[in-house]
Amino acid sequence: MKFFIDTANLEQIKEAQDLGVLDGVTTNPSLMAKEGISGDENVINHYKAICAIVDGDVSAEVISTTYDEMIKEGEALAALDSKIVVKVPMIKDGVKAIKYFSKKGIKTNCTLVFTAGQALLAAKAGATYVSPFIGRLDDISTDGLALIEDIRLIYDNYQYPTQILAASVRHSAHILGCAKIGADVMTGPLSAILSLLKHPLTDSGLATFLADHAKAAGK
Secondary structure (H helix, E strand, O other): OOEEEEEHHHHHHHHHHHOOOEEEEEHHHHHHHHOOOOOHHHHHHHHHHHHOOOOEEEEEEEOOHHHHHHHHHHHHHOOOOOOOOEEEEEEEEHHHHHHHHHHOOOOOOEEEEOOOOOOOOOOOOOOOOOEEEEEHHHOOOOOOOHHHHHHHHHHHHHHHEEOOOOEOOOOOOHHHHHHHHHOOOOEHHHHHHHHHOOOOOHHHHHHHHHHHHHHHHHH
């Protein structure tokens, strides 16, 4: 399973890259705003800075909601760097845009997916990635991991090449659940990735080893 980090924070991206497990980055307008990035030129330069750090795909989301504008914006984003994946919302014009981009060889990420039917449409249109938001489903007392299972079954039934990018991942249980189901990618904050490192027995075991070594060295 690929690990993407869901942020526009360059320091967090660098930290995940340095850890040696990062495969890509996802961003959205909210994450850009959180980092104080505004204005077309600043946003473009920020995407370029992200692409300079990572080796894998970088999802850059269109702001437009009409077909013609999404095509114009998406082509401009794709021209920035070969790593750019054009992130398109799951709406009617978005599906049409995904089909257009697919024919042009431009990678796409269909975002804001909350049902298996939406994921099926995205795959039919040729999306490179589909992003089911499992954390947001959990927030409204719906099983987000069950949606990943449904999409995995449908894609496997028909051998769709679209990759399942589990989004809105909040914690290690989400990551492990997606890995067990067979999601192709997970994207989440740095804190979720780092949470996989933690176990109290690891900490106590290391403390014991170091204490024993110190005693032996003191003899």
